[in-house]
Amino acid sequence: MTKLAPGPADEPTLSEFDGVRYLHFGSEWVQGAMRVKRPAELVLAYTQQMMGWLLFLEPTRSDTLGFMGLGAGSLLRFAHKTTASRLVTAEWNPAVTAICRAYFRLPESKRSVVDHEDAALWVARPENVGRFRALMVDLYDAEAQGPVRDSLSFYQDCYHALDDIGVMTVNLFGDHASFPKNIKRIGQAFGGRVIELPEIDAGNRVVIALKGPLLDVSVATLLDRAHAVERHYGLPAVQWARSLLSQTRSTGRASF
Template identity: 55%
Template sequence: MQHQKKAPHPDYDEPIISESQGVRYLHFNSEWIQGAMRVARPEKLEFEYTQQMMAWLLFLAPPADRSVGILGLGAGSLTRFCQHHFDSDIVTVEWNPQVTAICESAFELRQTASCRVVHEDANDWVLDPLNENGYGALMVDLYDYTAQGPVCSSERFYQGCRRVCAELGVVTINLFGHHGSFRKNIRNIRRAFDDRVILFPETVDGNRIVIAFTGPPLEVTLEQLRQRAKRVQSLYRLPATGWLRTLLQENGKTGSLVRF
């Protein structure tokens, strides 16, 4: 199944959709999948990497006094999940208004006063002083139609991400572990966040999720983390206890007291 659109703006990649076995997919005129939605359960995160993008919940509850930010709408998976589960205000930054339109018509996107899409360049948005310290959590998933290297990857961009969550926050970033841009991105992320960074191992699809921390150093007992992971798993049906084991092992975090 394909969704017919008018001729695209020359600066935008043209979104199309396909569907198979109850899952609807978003593409940008290529075979690369940009996002997916299980039609019977629109709020479910279909891919392992989108689930891992929510791993900030291991360290921070959904903020009540600040917003949740998402850079890159894709098929709206992260936006739908947050809207379904959180009372926080949710702001999604998307460059291409055609993506927003197709998400509204085919991917159950429902904009409200507390869940809105902003059509802006993500690089400009993170550098806007109006967004400084306005977000408790920020998820960064910025890819063009090739779905390989992030379209925003400079140290200055990641410094902007840090400022968005300056006082106390967690940023998750989707990278491709096998892509040539990976090392450059990791280097720039580590510099921007003073090396307060941990990583998931690469998924079977090649995604590698980075978690970066802002604000004062975080020191928590292993038992507190375990209890938090159990709560996240119960509340959101996410594999949080497995995340915790993987992250501790992958990043050499040992002992009864863990620092981030």
């Protein structure tokens, strides 16, 4: 294992073990990872779950996907390789972007833009209203003690930044005091349309919030979509779908 000397809080540092490079913000907490030989692979289970919106939407060339919090660029690299959509990232710290360019193969493409701005200010921009098909929100600092942006107004702005039909995923910690208040505020902003993916070993709990007409589909249709996502994107989507179905009444249909 190799590791850079620890730096002050929020200063990006990195370590490497068994072919995987990790990003830290001046602490032992992992803020992102990249398998050096397969950089587009989503190494961490929670980053795979952050793509859970694919169960409900298939991105197209005309769509724009938004990322709040660059981390090690994992979601950006994956989306850049697997979709043809436009990609816009809000990252407040230019040093994070710089280390991603130097060590984490940040995509350099006309389809990808990184804005250096506080996520709460960025998502509230008038030009971002209705702009995004999907938003992936992963906002943590060096202490990783709950999201650094989690107010009701922030989640309301996320709702307004989505297209008429859109999905947001948020990385939370299931056993942390911040979890219930975030679930409540996301629910308030999205009219209660919030579902939870299964908690992973590290304690991350990804939630999905939906905007648009109520989705009422047969169990078979949802599982068919999950199998398609699994085949095309290499993600454990069938497991996700079964977890979501377990949260609904067993009627042969599922409503989200």
